[in-house]
Amino acid sequence: MADHGMKLTLKIWRQKGPKDAGKLVDYPVTDVSPDMSFLEMLDVLNEQLVMKGEEPVAFDHDCREGICGMCSLYINGRAHGPQTGITTCQLHMRSFNDGDTIYIEPWRAEAFPVIKDLVVDRSAFDRIIQAGGYISVNTGAAQDANCLPVNKKDADAAFSAAMCIGCGACVATCKNASAMLFVSAKVSQLALLPQGRIEAEERVLNMVQQMDVEGFGNCTNTGACEVECPKGISLQNIARLNREYLSAALMSEK
């Protein structure tokens, strides 16, 4: 394979720690198979760096099958690279050509500070969920399906919203670093179902408040988040979040 592997030049963001200024560093990498995932390609680079006695590149990853939302990376100017509807672990090197130069940067947002190299702190999302992205009432054991009728359309929309894996691509790609697509998915998946309606008002007020506290930007409807979301979360969720917020803000007696 060594004879047939791709040769690439990687421009990777290196940053020793949160306080370090950081810079782009060029790395030539060889022996890259077109069938490798992007993360496997970085594994190959890190092996080569370790062999040379250099510090390997730190990057986030976990399940490597597109369901955990850990892998991030802004690749050649796009969240999760040049394809749509996938995470970085689902991006394969056949999407690139032999001899290519590839820019690899961390998610950039005030609310997502860099921890090291390509790893960012996405705990702002956790704090938004803690502010209301749950149901605290006891919903009991599973009942007969017909006890609690749910419109198929709403069930489908709730399920689509629940596809969000909280990877942060929406924030990374938004020119305003806005977290509206994430928050709207988390609000929608509960607001659409009867169990979620009970706390819907408080939930949306608290989650939006936390979103603003974290320093995310304000949505200007560019629609970039929807295009880059690996799970295809729709802008309809943001419209629903706006509706939910407005009605809660106007009707709330708090």
Add this chain to the structure above:
Amino acid sequence: MSVSIVRKVAMALSGFFLLSFLLLHVSINLLSVCCPAAFDSASHFMGTFWLIQFVMQPVLAFGVVFHLVLGFILELKNRSSRPVKYAFSNAAASSTWMSRNMIITGVMVLLFLGLHFYDFWFPELNVKYMQGDMSGLVEGTDRFRYWEELHHKFQDPIRVGLYVLAFVFLGLHLMHGFQSAFQSVGFNHRRYTPIIKKLSNIYAIVVPLGFVIVAVYHFLAQ
């Protein structure tokens, strides 16, 4: 106004108001092309009727200032939300130029407003409220002055060029603004949103084109 969604909705509502104003403005302007007498009567009515002068005009001024101040606040907030920029960004892959550059097209429209006020609004205020001439007539005649003043302004090719350029920026601003305002107030529907997007493009082309036609017509008809 401290909540991001409230700012977004306020931006949309002031935008809707300005959209309706533009429609009125272009309609009256187009009268100057087809029917000068009707244009004069409409201009005189708009310029002297108390409800328009002392209620709607201040509301409009407030709407414009509100929209632009909020626009700058949003821009500053959004810039600070990404203090370290990407070294390489391919933003065109996921969004339109219009949607990303509302501040640029907005500032161009604002600069145009400066010229437009200098050309029409300030002289109008001067004649009516400084000199106290509410007659709307050319001095010493019984002819209305509005059509003639408009016609004179557009003799200058540089002014016509600047106006046409400004209307291109206005069109780009409206192309995103119109449809975006619906999303901001929470309206996104599988069936109607594609229609709104088409209407947005039609509005963003037809209304500025109407203004362009007026400017170019008067230039050519000298």
